[in-house]
Amino acid sequence: MIQDIKKRATHRSKIIEGQFKGLVKAIENEEYCIDILTQSLAIQQSLKSLNKLVLENHLKTHVKDGMGSDDTEVQDKLIEELIDLYELTAVKSK
Numbered sequence: 001m002i003q004d005i006k007k008r009a010t011h012r013s014k015i016i017e018g019q020f021k022g023l024v025k026a027i028e029n030e031e032y033c034i035d036i037l038t039q040s041l042a043i044q045q046s047l048k049s050l051n052k053l054v055l056e057n058h059l060k061t062h063v064k065d066g067m068g069s070d071d072t073e074v075q076d077k078l079i080e081e082l083i084d085l086y087e088l089t090a091v092k093s094k
Contacts, residue, residue: 005057012050019043055085 001009023039066078 001057002060005053005060009050009053009057012046012053016043016046016050019046 019039019042023036023043026036026039063078063082066074069075
């Protein structure tokens with residue numbers, strides 16, 4: 001992992017850990033529902049930020065190297081992974 005991204009991702013993960021502990025405590029203490037939801041949404045935003053960092057690292061390392069390869073199987077695998085990731089994150093309509 002690229003060291004700068006690793007440092008930022010580790011920091012972000014520790015923040016998320018603290019946020020999650022706060023969420024559990026809020027639920028245990030039966031705090032106001034809107035406060036619990038607000039904390040949950042903040043965690044989701046933090047996870048999005050972490051995901052962006054990990055994706056940035058993946059693109060700058062694995063994808064960059066793999067797409068520069070002459071091995072079409074490696075390239076096809078990378079393309080398939082990104083398509084699968086897109087489908088996982090795509091908003092599905094009802």
